Amino acid sequence: MNTQPFLEDAEDLYQNAPFGYMTMRADGLIVNINATLLGWLGFERNEIIHQKSFQDLLGMGGKIYFETHMMPMLHMQGKISEINIELKGKDLTRLPTLVNAKRILDHSGFQSFYRLSVLNITQRKQYEMELIKEKKKAEQTVQRLRQINQELEQFAYTASHDLQAPLNTITGLLGILKKDGYFSTRSDGEGLFSMITNNIGRMRLMIKDLLEYSKIDGNELKFEEVSLNEVCGFALEMIEDQVNENNAIFTITKLPVVIGDKIQLVRLFQNLFGNAIKYRSDAEPRVRVEFEENGDDFTVFVKDNGIGFDQKFTDQIFGFMKRLHSHDRIPGTGIGLSACKRILEIHGGTISAESEPGKGSNFHFTLPKLENNTDH
Amino acid sequence: MSNKIILRNNIKFLGNGLQPIVFAHGYGCDQNMWRFITPAFEKDYRIILFDQVGSGNSDQSAYDFEKYSCLKGYVEDLIEICDELHLQKVIFVGHSVSSIIGILASVERPDLFDKLILIGPSPCYINDHGYHGGFTRQDIDELIETLESNYLGWSSFITPVIIGHPEMPEYSEELRNSFCNMNPEIAKHFAKVTFMGDNREDLSKVSTPALIIQCHPDVIAPVEVGEYVHQKIPENTYVLLNTSGHCPHLTAPDQVISSIQSYLKN
Numbered sequence: 001m002n003t004q005p006f007l008e009d010a011e012d013l014y015q016n017a018p019f020g021y022m023t024m025r026a027d028g029l030i031v032n033i034n035a036t037l038l039g040w041l042g043f044e045r046n047e048i049i050h051q052k053s054f055q056d057l058l059g060m061g062g063k064i065y066f067e068t069h070m071m072p073m074l075h076m077q078g079k080i081s082e083i084n085i086e087l088k089g090k091d092l093t094r095l096p097t098l099v100n101a102k103r104i105l106d107h108s109g110f111q112s113f114y115r116l117s118v119l120n121i122t123q124r125k126q127y128e129m130e131l132i133k134e135k136k137k138a139e140q141t142v143q144r145l146r147q148i149n150q151e152l153e154q155f156a157y158t159a160s161h162d163l164q165a166p167l168n169t170i171t172g173l174l175g176i177l178k179k180d181g182y183f184s185t186r187s188d189g190e191g192l193f194s195m196i197t198n199n200i201g202r203m204r205l206m207i208k209d210l211l212e213y214s215k216i217d218g219n220e221l222k223f224e225e226v227s228l229n230e231v232c233g234f235a236l237e238m239i240e241d242q243v244n245e246n247n248a249i250f251t252i253t254k255l256p257v258v259i260g261d262k263i264q265l266v267r268l269f270q271n272l273f274g275n276a277i278k279y280r281s282d283a284e285p286r287v288r289v290e291f292e293e294n295g296d297d298f299t300v301f302v303k304d305n306g307i308g309f310d311q312k313f314t315d316q317i318f319g320f321m322k323r324l325h326s327h328d329r330i331p332g333t334g335i336g337l338s339a340c341k342r343i344l345e346i347h348g349g350t351i352s353a354e355s356e357p358g359k360g361s362n363f364h365f366t367l368p369k370l371e372n373n374t375d376h
Numbered sequence: 377m378s379n380k381i382i383l384r385n386n387i388k389f390l391g392n393g394l395q396p397i398v399f400a401h402g403y404g405c406d407q408n409m410w411r412f413i414t415p416a417f418e419k420d421y422r423i424i425l426f427d428q429v430g431s432g433n434s435d436q437s438a439y440d441f442e443k444y445s446c447l448k449g450y451v452e453d454l455i456e457i458c459d460e461l462h463l464q465k466v467i468f469v470g471h472s473v474s475s476i477i478g479i480l481a482s483v484e485r486p487d488l489f490d491k492l493i494l495i496g497p498s499p500c501y502i503n504d505h506g507y508h509g510g511f512t513r514q515d516i517d518e519l520i521e522t523l524e525s526n527y528l529g530w531s532s533f534i535t536p537v538i539i540g541h542p543e544m545p546e547y548s549e550e551l552r553n554s555f556c557n558m559n560p561e562i563a564k565h566f567a568k569v570t571f572m573g574d575n576r577e578d579l580s581k582v583s584t585p586a587l588i589i590q591c592h593p594d595v596i597a598p599v600e601v602g603e604y605v606h607q608k609i610p611e612n613t614y615v616l617l618n619t620s621g622h623c624p625h626l627t628a629p630d631q632v633i634s635s636i637q638s639y640l641k642n
Contacts, residue, residue: 026627027620055595060511061518063595064571067622068404068472073556075626076408085522132524 020097020118023104025111026075028053028066037118042090054116057087059094070101074114078103084125087118096125149217156214160207167207171200202327209335212267216342221261225370228255228300231262232289235269242277248285255291256298258367264343269302271336272363276304278330281358297349297366304362308355318351340365378460385457386433390414390423396463397421400454402472402496402623403570404563405556406432409471412629416637424461428474429453430562439562447473447573451480458488465490467640471625472496472596473570479609480575482584492586493636496622497605498597500574507576508600516571523564579608586612587639589624589632596622613639 014021020037024030033048041048041057055063062085073080079102087095098119103112174196177183183193232252236243243250250273258265276287283305291300309317309324316322318341323334337351344351344365351365381387388407391397397417399410407425414423427434428450443449454477458466466489470478475494482489501509502516558566586609590602599616606614615635619628 059518060515061520061522064511064515064519064567065404065522067594067596068402069556071621072405072409072623072626075623076411076556 020116020120022054022116022118024054024114024116026114028055028071030054031113040089040095040120041087042093047090059086059088062086074101074103084121096121098124153214153218156210157218160210160214163203163207167200167203174200202331205331206333206335209333209339213335213339213342216264216267216339216346219263221264221346223259223261225257226260226262226265227257228265228291231265232269232273234262234266235273238266238270239274239277242274246277246280246285248277248280248287251286251288253288253290255289255300256293257370258298258347259370260347260367264346268340268343268365271340272302275336275363276302276306276361278332279304279306279309279361281305281307281360293369294366296369298369299364299366301362301364303360305360308357308359308361310357311355314353314355317353381453381456381460384429384435384438385426385453386435387457387461388425390425391418391421393417393419393421395421395465395467396424396461397467397469398424398426398454398458398463400426400468400470400474400477401428401431402470402474403566404558405623408432408556409623409626410469413469413625413633413636416633421467424457424463426457428477428566430566431558432556436559436562439559441565444565444569446569447477447480447575450474450477451484454478454481455485455488458485463488467491467493469493469636470495470497472498472622476573476575479582479586480578483578483581486583489584491640492582492584493589493639494586494605495589495625495632496591496594496597496602497588498601499576499579499605499608501571501596502574504574507604508598510595510598510601511571516568519567519571520564523560523567576604576608579605580610582609583611587636588612588614589635590614590616591619591621591624591628592616593620594622615639 015035017034017036019034020040021032021034022030022037023032029050030048030052031050033045038045038048055066058066065085070080070083070085079100081100083099083101085097085099087097089095098121099116101114101116103114105112174193178193183189229252232250232255236250242248273287277285286305288303289301290303291298293299313324317324318337319334320338321334322338323332325332341351344367348368349366351363353361353363355361386407391414399407399414401407401409406427410425414425417423430436430439430444440449443452457463458481468478468482468489468491470476470493472495475492475497476499478489478492478494479497479499482492498509500507501511502513503509503511588602588606588609590597590599592599594602602614602616606612617624617628617631617635619631621627625632
């Protein structure tokens with residue numbers, strides 16, 4: 001085996017390296033070019049050296065880029081790297097390249113020249129174009145989805161809002177019928193009347209919840225520092241009647257301050273507190289709110305002594321319009337907890353629950369701590 | 377003096393004189409491009425350097441795509457800078473697109489400016505019925521494409537994000553170009569605003585005396601364009617330098633300095 005050191009011939013290495021080389025004057029005039037680059041461009045040496053400037057090899061867009069960015073950078077920094085620019089070959093073929101350049105001084109030390117290394121990136125470029133195309137497509141899709149979402153929110157809001165008016169009219173008309181004696185007591189009419197009013201009540205609840213839900217994404221958010229204790233206070237005020245009717249007792253420990261939208265957080269607690277009362281057991285409702293710190297998050301617990309539910313239904317209860325009980329047994333729409341889930345998604349948190357029938361429920365959710373929440 | 381504007385435009389002060397001279401860089405660069413010129417003026421002038429919003433070390437968050445969708449946004453900024461710094465009888469030196477920004481500002485507020493020095497001015501880059509701007513619409517589209525594929529060329533803003541440690545400057549500093557930083561989206565937007573604008577009508581409204589500094593050949597602002605500006609601005613002096621390219625203040629700073637000095641002396 002020949003172990004003699006392999007000696008490179010400098011000129012041969014320059015001319016035939018698997019890389020393009022070029023040297024230009026400060027004004028761009030090409031004073032040297034290697035055989036590899038000549039081959040890529042399809043020019044003869046004498047057509048280039050002292051005949052063409054680097055700019056002559058560029059399209060108009062490339063020329064502007066060269067004059068406004070590359071050249072100033074070269075003069076100020078003495079080097080540039082990874083500039084992606086297209087060179088025009090002799091037969092006007094386009095050669096996508098990646099160019100690095102560095103300033104050198106000539107032997108006299110007065111005039112500066114620039115050495116360029118030119119990498120042919122035809123295949124890379126193809127790949128890049130595909131990536132750019134896919135990126136644009138993805139951006140357009142996101143844009144479209146965003147718009148569709150907005151329209152849907154608007155639709156849900158308008159539909160539920162507009163359903164209220166005819167429902168109010170129906171309620172009013174029924175009242176007149178009742179007053180005028182169309183549903184006399186102890187008749188079939190009375191039973192039917194009570195079914196109609198029940199159904200109207202159910203529809204009213206459904207519209208109210210749908211409206212609330214559509215407002216979560218529909219309204220503009222205002223992220224600010226919010227005390228969760230204050231938020232719990234507001235939520236309790238909103239359901240004061242329910243609390244009093246059921247003799248419910250809420251124990252709220254000291255809770256943290258978070259960054260969030262106050263209105264939405266009040267809605268979150270209002271839903272959870274409302275459920276704790278609605279799904280009460282025979283015992284008077286006792287609800288305890290406390291929190292823990294875990295890494296970057298706070299975890300808030302809302303524990304009750306209600307009827308509880310089978311753990312296997314945990315995912316289901318957070319589903320949109322999903323319920324474990326019939327409306328006749330416990331009225332509801334199945335929107336409240338999915339609204340809670342959506343509110344937490346918006347706040348960068350998650351919600352879950354543990355329960356066992358007859359043993360109460362423990363709803364808990366996470367919210368990011370203050371310092372990690374500055375993006376909002 | 378408003379700190380907000382100083383930060384927004386990364387305003388820097390040099391020199392020991394009283395006469396204010398404001399330097400405004402062109403498209404694709406920042407105030408660093410005046411580094412070979414300013415030393416000659418430090419003794420006698422109060423030099424004000426700044427970065428156009430979106431370029432260099434200006435406050436990127438101040439880049440409002442709406443405001444800067446035409447040169448008017450930049451004109452407002454320039455006037456604000458002069459007003460905030462209480463500058464009077466300003467000598468304004470503008471390169472490329474900033475020479476047009478200076479022209480528009482002087483039309484709006486002639487009281488602020490004493491002289492305009494315009495390096496490579498072009499009121500309209502796109503050819504139009506007998507007017508030779510040097511470019512076609514397609515050329516500008518091609519530039520936008522080049523900018524798009526040079527995501528990394530302007531990349532100091534992007535790199536730390538790619539590395540994923542925007543909070544760890546020691547990683548990003550190394551990769552950062554020290555000059556001419558520009559967010560790629562802004563680079564594209566500013567390119568469109570710069571190269572698709574048409575301010576030919578405004579030239580005749582200039583009442584401030586101007587010096588036009590022209591190179592030959594200059595691909596970006598060809599001699600024909602320089603001569604056009606020379607014909608249209610009422611009171612001006614036209615100097616054709618013995619150098620090529622679009623940035624004589626970088627390639628032939630001595631010629632630029634002596635042209636400005638001899639113009640100001642008269």
